[in-house]
Every structure is written in C-alpha cells, then in structure tokens.
Amino acid sequence: MKCRKCGGAAALELRRHNAAFCPPHFLEFFRKQVAEAVHKHRMFTHDESVMVAVSGGKDSLALWDVLIEDGYQTAGLYLDLGIFDYSQESKAKCEAFAAARGQKLVIERVAEAVGAPIPEVQKATRRPTCSACGLSKRYLMNRTALERGYGVVATGHNLDDEAATLFGSVMHWQTDALPRQSPALASTHPKLVRRVKPLYRLSELETAAYAFLRGIDYIVEECPFAKGATSIAHKELLNRLEEASPGSKHNFLFGFLEKARPAFERIEPVVLQECSSCGQVTTGAVCAFCKLADQVKRHRS
Amino acid sequence: MKVILRNPRKEVEISGKRRVKDLLADLDILPGTVLVIRGNELLTGDAVVGGDDVVEVRPVMSGGSNEGIR
Numbered sequence: 001m002k003c004r005k006c007g008g009a010a011a012l013e014l015r016r017h018n019a020a021f022c023p024p025h026f027l028e029f030f031r032k033q034v035a036e037a038v039h040k041h042r043m044f045t046h047d048e049s050v051m052v053a054v055s056g057g058k059d060s061l062a063l064w065d066v067l068i069e070d071g072y073q074t075a076g077l078y079l080d081l082g083i084f085d086y087s088q089e090s091k092a093k094c095e096a097f098a099a100a101r102g103q104k105l106v107i108e109r110v111a112e113a114v115g116a117p118i119p120e121v122q123k124a125t126r127r128p129t130c131s132a133c134g135l136s137k138r139y140l141m142n143r144t145a146l147e148r149g150y151g152v153v154a155t156g157h158n159l160d161d162e163a164a165t166l167f168g169s170v171m172h173w174q175t176d177a178l179p180r181q182s183p184a185l186a187s188t189h190p191k192l193v194r195r196v197k198p199l200y201r202l203s204e205l206e207t208a209a210y211a212f213l214r215g216i217d218y219i220v221e222e223c224p225f226a227k228g229a230t231s232i233a234h235k236e237l238l239n240r241l242e243e244a245s246p247g248s249k250h251n252f253l254f255g256f257l258e259k260a261r262p263a264f265e266r267i268e269p270v271v272l273q274e275c276s277s278c279g280q281v282t283t284g285a286v287c288a289f290c291k292l293a294d295q296v297k298r299h300r301s
Numbered sequence: 302m303k304v305i306l307r308n309p310r311k312e313v314e315i316s317g318k319r320r321v322k323d324l325l326a327d328l329d330i331l332p333g334t335v336l337v338i339r340g341n342e343l344l345t346g347d348a349v350v351g352g353d354d355v356v357e358v359r360p361v362m363s364g365g366s367n368e369g370i371r
Contacts, residue, residue, distance in 0.1 A: 001345040001348075011345065013346060203333075205333055207361075208361035209336060209343060212338065220359060222363065231364045232364035235362055236362075239331050240331070
C-alpha cells in the first residue's frame with residue numbers, strides 16, 4: 001500500500017478517507033486535524049496555558065504531545081483513581097512522559113478528595129464504577145484547573161469516544177445530554193472552566209498510531225473496571241458498522257454536530273449556583289460530588 | 302511466526318505466510334480495531350507476515366466512563 005502524498009510505503013490505511021499514509025505524512029495529517037479542531041472551535045490560543053488531563057493512555061498522551069509540538073503552553077493533570085496496579089502504572093507513564101519533555105504534571109488523588117479510592121467508592125455507593133469515576137474526574141478537573149489558574153481543560157476524547165457517547169444518548173433519548181455533547185464547552189459560570197476535545201476529528205486507531213509512531217510509552221492495558229462497560233458495547237457495534245461502511249462514525253457524529261445538535265439546545269439556559277458545601281458549580285443546593293463524598297463517609301463510619 | 306495478542310496478553314504460533322488482513326480474519330479481529338506491529342513498524346492490511354516474524358496485534362479501544370480523560 002502506498003502513501004497518498006509521496007508514494008512511499010504506507011504505515012496506516014484510513015478507509016474513511018480512502019487514503020493511506022507513510023509515517024511522516026500520517027503525523028502531518030494528524031497534526032493538521034488537531035489544528036483544525038482547535039481553530040474551528042476556538043478552543044485556546046498560544047497566549048494561554050492549557051491544562052491537559054492525562055490518564056497514561058494513548059489518547060491523552062498523544063494530545064499532550066501534539067500540543068507541546070505545536071508550541072502551546074501546557075501542564076498535565078493526572079487524577080490518581082487508586083485503581084490497584086493499573087493506577088500506579090498509568091501514573092508512572094505520565095510522570096515519565098512529563099519528565100522526558102520538561103513539562104509540569106499536577107497529580108491529584110481522588111481518594112483525598114472523595115474519601116476513598118474508586119474501587120471503594122463503588123462499594124460504598126453501589127453506583128456503576130464508571131459513573132462514580134466519571135463524576136469524580138469531571139469535578140476534580142474543573143476544581144484543579146480553577147485553583148491553579150487555568151481557563152481551559154483539554155481531554156483526549158476521540159471520534160470513537162464521541163460517536164459512542166452520542167449513540168448512548170440517542171439510544172436513551174437523553175435530551176439533556178445531547179446539547180452538552182460538543183467538541184468545546186464554553187464557560188457558563190465564573191467557576192466553570194472551558195472544556196475542549198481537540199482529538200474529536202481523529203479515530204481511536206489514528207491516536208494509537210500517532211502514539212506508536214511518536215514513540216510514546218502509553219498504558220496498553222485497559223482499566224479493570226472497563227470490561228463490560230456500556231460504552232465498550234456501543235463502540236463494538238459502531239466498529240462493525242464502520243467495517244461494513246467506512247465513514248459511518250464520522251458521518252454520525254459530524255452530522256449530529258452540524259445538523260441535529262442545535263435542535264436540542266435549550267431556550268432557557270440551565271441555572272447554575274454554587275454548592276452549599278464545597279462552593280463548586282451545581283444545578284442543585286449540593287453538588288453530586290459532595291453527595292458522593294458524603295455517601296462514602298457514611299459507609300466508612 | 303509468533304503473534305502477540307493483548308488484553309489479555311497471549312502468544313500464539315501461526316505457520317505459513319499470509320497477508321495481515323487474512324491473519325486478522327483468521328483471528329476474528331476487525332482490522333480497524335487494532336494496530337499490527339512488527340518491530341518498530343506499523344503494517345497495513347496488504348503486508349505479508351510469516352516465517353520468523355514477531356507480530357503484535359495491539360487493540361486500540363478504550364472505554365469506561367464517558368466523561369473521563371482518555
């Protein structure tokens with residue numbers, strides 16, 4: 001197979017683009033896709049500092065790498081979930097990545113914030129593990145960025161993640177979730193930082209290929225709690241569709257963003273207030289994170 | 302050739318030469334869900350593997366909390 005640009009030996013075939021690329025031209029393609037996402041959604045500029053949420057996985061480390069290469073001012077944020085050896089290994093990957101590139105890495109321990117590591121939170125609350133984990137990460141990303149003066153948090157969500165999330169929302173017609181699905185969420189309160197997803201134009205295969213070709217040492221093993229997760233089942237379904245009809249995931253997500261999402265936007269904006277316990281932003285009197293921490297505290301006592 | 306599978310890690314010996322896309326079909330793996338790696342190179346579906354090759358089939362799917370970091 002030949003590279004579409006130079007005719008050299010291809011390293012990766014991108015069926016949805018009807019193209020194949022050699023390593024240098026694939027890296028060029030990848031960087032252009034990120035640049036287009038950042039530019040189109042005005043995610044951030046070279047004049048501000050970006051907090052990049054990193055997990056030690058391929059997506060977030062690929063994102064951090066491409067932003068550093070493009071000259072952005074960045075710092076990494078690693079949230080230690082306390083998930084046995086998996087967290088220890090993923091933290092070590094992030095630390096090694098940051099040290100090799102002379103970048104700042106902020107580490108926050110979920111156990112300190114919520115009162116217990118994620119496996120224990122699951123037992124205390126009986127919520128699905130991924131639900132408690134997602135809630136904790138969302139809360140801590142915003143709080144840490146605010147406390148440290150960052151106006152924007154970038155996450156490594158890719159095209160497959162976004163298509164699977166959209167599929168899940170549509171399957172249950174979660175009309176509250178649909179307008180929130182966007183490559184860039186603006187700050188709608190002084191205590192909410194912007195959240196952006198510069199990899200949303202790139203597939204999981206492409207982020208993995210970028211990480212490999214750039215020599216990024218990422219954690220290949222999956223989180224032990226991800227097995228059986230609904231999002232994985234949705235991804236598997238979409239992968240079968242993609243195999244039969246390349247471009248399906250792209251068309252599903254981009255069609256939604258361009259044509260359908262505006263129809264779900266609320267006329268009345270959601271009223272936000274500060275949590276009476278922690279002061280972070282919420283729609284009720286007490287935020288979901290404080291409720292979770294309270295459940296953990298009661299379980300432990 | 303030796304084929305290394307991940308999640309869970311497993312090694313299998315496969316005899317004969319074949320194209321990567323045929324190897325993946327034999328293993329019942331969708332091509333778009335894995336990187337196929339030989340040494341420090343990525344292989345496309347038409348590449349031929351076999352003999353003394355050591356080929357890693359590395360899954361690219363991650364999942365779990367939708368609002369996570371990735």
